[in-house]
Amino acid sequence: MIDQNRNQGRKVIVIGAGLVGTLEAGCLARRGYEVHLYEYRGDIRKMDHVPGRSINLAMSIRGLAGLRLVGLEDKILREHGIPMRARMIHNTDGTTRAIPYNKDGKSIYSVGRRFVNEELLTRAESFPNVHFHFNHKLISANLDKGTATFLNTITQEEVHEEAELLIGCDGAYSNLRKQMMKRSQFDYSQQYIPHGYLELCIPATTNGEFAMPPNYLHIWPRGKFMMIALPNQDRTWTVSLFMPFEIYDEINTPELLLEFFKANYPDAIDMIGRERLIRDFFANKPFAMITVKCSPYHVGSTSLLMGDAAHAIVPFYGQGMNCGMEDCVVLNEIMDQYNDDLTQVLPAYSKHRNPDAEAIADLAMYNYIEMRDLVNSKLFLMRKKVDDFLCFWFPNTWIPLYTMVTFSRERYHLCISKKKWQDEILRKLLKVGGIAGIGMGMLFAKTEAAHALSCALIARLTNFTSKTLALTVR
Ligand SMILES: Cc1cc2nc3c(=O)[nH]c(=O)nc-3n(C[C@H](O)[C@H](O)[C@H](O)COP(=O)(O)OP(=O)(O)OC[C@H]3O[C@@H](n4cnc5c(N)ncnc54)[C@H](O)[C@@H]3O)c2cc1C
Structure with a gap:
């Protein structure tokens, strides 16, 4: 139970x-703080078109935990989220195959960025102690004193404000972070990847249906590059080319574009439509993708960075927003x-928070390779089978990396150390020939006896005593 009186009048x-x-803003309002939310853009709820990136996003457990804090989890999932239960891999010959995210059929959800942002604004607005200031751009701040200067982009006037705490949630190119960078003992690094992303659209079919099975995150992995598509409420697909x-x-030229698509994404040409493909591809410029790491996230008791301002990550684990919302939790x-x-x-x-944010930044970089390449590799698929098999038998101990990151709130840095531990076990298994046991288990996995047999073999080969197991169960 939060003591709201404690925070009354604290700006x-x-x-x-x-x-x-x-x-x-909603989380702090619940705690009784007097919250002033300053935003560079206007109120997106009043705009016809909101400029910016990624129309839809994959939401999972960490983002949902954040939404729960302000009572929005159910609304956003029920009214809006489209469950995606598996990856759907598109091969160059047009064939497809599904790779489920996990054994239990858990889903991630495709949600519209604008819808989620608007719902959060409306929720924040419902608190009497939240005050909006749109069209205000942060231009400078005194981090020790908690003072900030904003430019009113309509009147061009400068506005000086003071508060007990400044929180920078101003994204990957944060201005508040730039103020922190002027100070000593603030570590900062950034890395652009050589890939850019460009968004295209697969429209609904003529009879208003999805052009592809909707409950999947569709992936066209092509090694050096890839394409993905997430479903939207209006039965269109947002396609991102990386x-x-x-x-x-x-x-x-349009000819080169069609040639490129014929060679790499032949099944997508008709779904997008030739004319639309050419129009959208040449109308837009690809966006860059950046990883930002910095530390610490605070100055004294007066300034703090959260979300992308503290840790921008590449989008390949679908965790940027999820991590940012978990920051609030x-x-x-x-x-x-x-x-x-x-x-x-x-x-x-x-x-x-710092070790976790840096861990998910590294994991997102790792998935950058996995998504465009490894999902096609036999080794990756074999490892996935081994993980699923061991997870079936040791559900509390052997949790595949993707499941830990996406379907649990395990701290990100622990997800990495647990994955390293799993790799070590598998290395030992391979060394002593345990792969034979796993192979047997998988070959005959349909019968319980075979499961038990292969499991016993694995346990013996790796000294999987109940003692070691107990040590690793969280
Ligand atoms: C292509 C792509 C796909 C993605 N897909 C996913 C996904 O599937 N799942 C997922 O979890 N994450 C995803 N992400 C990441 C996600 O978009 C970000 O992590 C998330 O938007 C971060 O939220 P934020 O509020 O910290 O920053 P932002 O969403 O960038 O918001 C920052 C806000 O600050 C305002 N602002 C900026 N400068 C100033 C200033 N000087 N003064 C006042 N206001 C300012 C901006 O106008 C903006 O409204 C994706 C990102 C990209 C690029």
Whole structure:
């Protein structure tokens, strides 16, 4: 139970009304703070077209935990989320095959960025202690004093504000972070990948249906590049093409584009439609993708970075928003723990969150390769079978990496150490010939006796005593 009285009159400025800033505004309002939300753009709820990136996003358990804090989890899932139960791999010959995300049939959800952002704004607005300031761009800040200067982009006036706490949720190119970078003992690194992304659209069919089976995240992995598609509520698909900038440059005529698609994504041409493909491809420029790592996320008890402002990651694990929303959950937990004493909350938050944010940044980079390449590799598929098999027998101990990241709130850095532990076990297994046991198990996996037999073999070969098992169960 939160003691809202404790925080009454305590002013917080949140900069950026994107997915994380609006959620954090709601979370702080619940705790009784006086929240002022400043946003560069206008109110997106009043716009015909919202410029920007990725129309839809994959939402999973960490994002949902954030939405739950402000009572929006059910609404967004029920009214809007389209479950995606598996990857659907498209081969160059037009054939497809599904690879489920996990054995239990759990789903991730395709949600519209604009819809989620608008719902979060409306939820934040429902608190009397949240105040919106649209068309205000942060231009400078004094991080120690908690003062900030905004430019009113309509009147061109400068507005000076002061608060007990400034929270920068102003995205990957955060201005608040730029202020932190001027200080000593602030670590910062950024990395662009050589790939850019460009969004295309597969329209609904003439009879208003989805052009592809809807409950999948469709992937066209092609090694050096790839394409993915997520379903939308209006039965269209948002298609994202990821490839090196130099290939975009080489495709400079409609003929070359069609040739490229015929060679790599033949089944997509008719679904997108030739004319639309040519129009959309040449009308848009590919966007760059960046990883940002920095530390610490706070200055004293007066300034804090959250979401992409603290940790922008490449989109290949579908975790950027999820991680940012989980930031809000973690901050809320730490505020509970320290009774909203910001002198303790902010350092504790930085210390707790940094290893996890850096871990998911690394995992997203790893998935950058896995998605465009490894899902096609026999080794990857074999490893997936081994993981599924061991997970079936040791459900609390052997949780595949993707499941830990996407379907649990296991701390990201622990997901990596557990995966390393699993790799070590498998290496040992291979060494002592245990693969034979696994192979047997998989060959005859349909019968329980064979499962038991192969399992016993694995257990013996790896000294899987109940003692070691107990040690690794969380
Ligand atoms: C192609 C692509 C696909 C993605 N897919 C997924 C996915 O499937 N799942 C997932 O979890 N994540 C995904 N992400 C990541 C996700 O989009 C981000 O992690 C998420 O948007 C971060 O939210 P945020 O609120 O921190 O930042 P943003 O959404 O960038 O919001 C920042 C806000 O701050 C405002 N702002 C910026 N500068 C200022 C300023 N100076 N003053 C005032 N306001 C300012 C901006 O206008 C904006 O409203 C994807 C990203 C990309 C690029």
